[in-house]
Amino acid sequence: TPAHASLLHVFHLREAARKTARAVPGGTARPVDRIGVIGAGIMGGGIAQLAAYRDVDVRMKDIRDDAIAGGLQHARELFDAAVSRRKLRPSEADRKMTRIRGGLDWHGFPTADLVVEAVVERLDVKRAVLTEAEGVLDDRAVLATNTSSLSVDAMAEALARPERFCGVHFFNPVHRMPLVEIVRGAATDLDTVATAHAFAVALGKVPVVCRDGPGFVVNRILGPYLNEAGHLLADGASVEAIDRVAVEFGMPMGPLRLMDEVGLDIARHAGDSMYAALGERLEPAAPLVALGETDRLGRKNGRGFYRYDKGREAGVDPDVLNALGEAVSRDGDAPDDGSIRERLVLSMVNEAARILEDRIVATAGELDLAMIMGSGFPPFRGGLLRFADAHHPRSLLEMLESLAAEVGARFEPAPTIRRLAAEDRGFYAAFGPGT
Numbered sequence: 001t002p003a004h005a006s007l008l009h010v011f012h013l014r015e016a017a018r019k020t021a022r023a024v025p026g027g028t029a030r031p032v033d034r035i036g037v038i039g040a041g042i043m044g045g046g047i048a049q050l051a052a053y054r055d056v057d058v059r060m061k062d063i064r065d066d067a068i069a070g071g072l073q074h075a076r077e078l079f080d081a082a083v084s085r086r087k088l089r090p091s092e093a094d095r096k097m098t099r100i101r102g103g104l105d106w107h108g109f110p111t112a113d114l115v116v117e118a119v120v121e122r123l124d125v126k127r128a129v130l131t132e133a134e135g136v137l138d139d140r141a142v143l144a145t146n147t148s149s150l151s152v153d154a155m156a157e158a159l160a161r162p163e164r165f166c167g168v169h170f171f172n173p174v175h176r177m178p179l180v181e182i183v184r185g186a187a188t189d190l191d192t193v194a195t196a197h198a199f200a201v202a203l204g205k206v207p208v209v210c211r212d213g214p215g216f217v218v219n220r221i222l223g224p225y226l227n228e229a230g231h232l233l234a235d236g237a238s239v240e241a242i243d244r245v246a247v248e249f250g251m252p253m254g255p256l257r258l259m260d261e262v263g264l265d266i267a268r269h270a271g272d273s274m275y276a277a278l279g280e281r282l283e284p285a286a287p288l289v290a291l292g293e294t295d296r297l298g299r300k301n302g303r304g305f306y307r308y309d310k311g312r313e314a315g316v317d318p319d320v321l322n323a324l325g326e327a328v329s330r331d332g333d334a335p336d337d338g339s340i341r342e343r344l345v346l347s348m349v350n351e352a353a354r355i356l357e358d359r360i361v362a363t364a365g366e367l368d369l370a371m372i373m374g375s376g377f378p379p380f381r382g383g384l385l386r387f388a389d390a391h392h393p394r395s396l397l398e399m400l401e402s403l404a405a406e407v408g409a410r411f412e413p414a415p416t417i418r419r420l421a422a423e424d425r426g427f428y429a430a431f432g433p434g435t
Ligand code: NAI
Pocket: 038, 039, 040, 041, 042, 043, 044, 061, 062, 063, 064, 067, 117, 118, 119, 120, 121, 122, 125, 129, 146, 147, 148, 149, 169, 170, 171, 172
């Protein structure tokens, strides 16, 4: 069946991605037995726990004692959960937990093989912290940032050894999301990429190597997709219809529910930085802007597109459309299910084509794997571009051209799609391994 063929395809992509020698030809990975983690927050604590789970020694550093205590507590809770799921014996969990130490100083960092920076998302703070870290690290140690939206190259400018620096972008929650984007900066050398890649594999993750660029791969594709959900609201589609159509397509949850989970403030901030980096086509949809002016933050404050009762989702908030006021159309001519699906999916395909154009990721297969492992894109469809390849590129081009004419210029087809239509070949043919 097509689903079987797709799953097999994903299996092969995953296996290939986990072989460092194949994914990073020419790079030699050095062993990573001890790591340092800077910033003991949600991500730092999660990365520390995962590393300790895999028997790597961890030293965490923060600027506040309570953050270190919080990071250790977070790790302890994850180990306890593993014990209650019978994945670990209590004694094993205790022993692994002792691998994590923390403090406010750089103790333990000079002997670390790799250091992950996971402090607040601010370029000036990250530059200062990374420069300080570089001063205490061994010359051969890899220094990596977990940034989700800042430029790896902009951070590298502050460093004396940019060749040893890269991005390792884990997704939240760290113990559950399989993808790690390994971001190779302009100056990063291959041994550094290979070491970070092999480290991610040792943690049980699926690494995808990419170049520096706004949102890297997954967040860059989610940007226009989430924004399109906002445009659909503006055109009169209901919250229920938008999320239902996405789930029927196979996404683990709809885009509006996803924004509630991420936090409407964080989603808005990410949307603004994508707009600044990528221009007009990412101009935030009016309903998302309007919502940003309310006190709704999504699940974390119990109010978003949905209501939450003691942390559990309790249906679409009937008041949300009132909160959006003039930003949504009420003329009754709302997009139907077919049009919702077409707009959501094609906004992703068009951005994916631009990512390939920009050479952020080398192959269509790696892009597909990143979306499956990092956003839950349905594996039975084999990946975003494999799904797109089931249509002739000329029909993709026609669909995008009519959306650009009827819905908005943001659907203007990416040059790559025009090229593929002219050359009569699909994404996998044009961007396969070795192309
Ligand atoms: P957080 O706010 O939970 O933790 C940040 C920690 O860094 C805090 O404990 C803070 O005290 C500490 N810190 C601040 N300045 C410091 C300094 N100079 N030295 C040492 N520690 C310092 O933040 P979170 O969510 O863990 O994010 C950390 C990084 O991971 C950010 O770059 C973020 O963009 C990225 N990220 C976050 C994801 C998420 O969903 N939360 C997903 C993927 C990446």
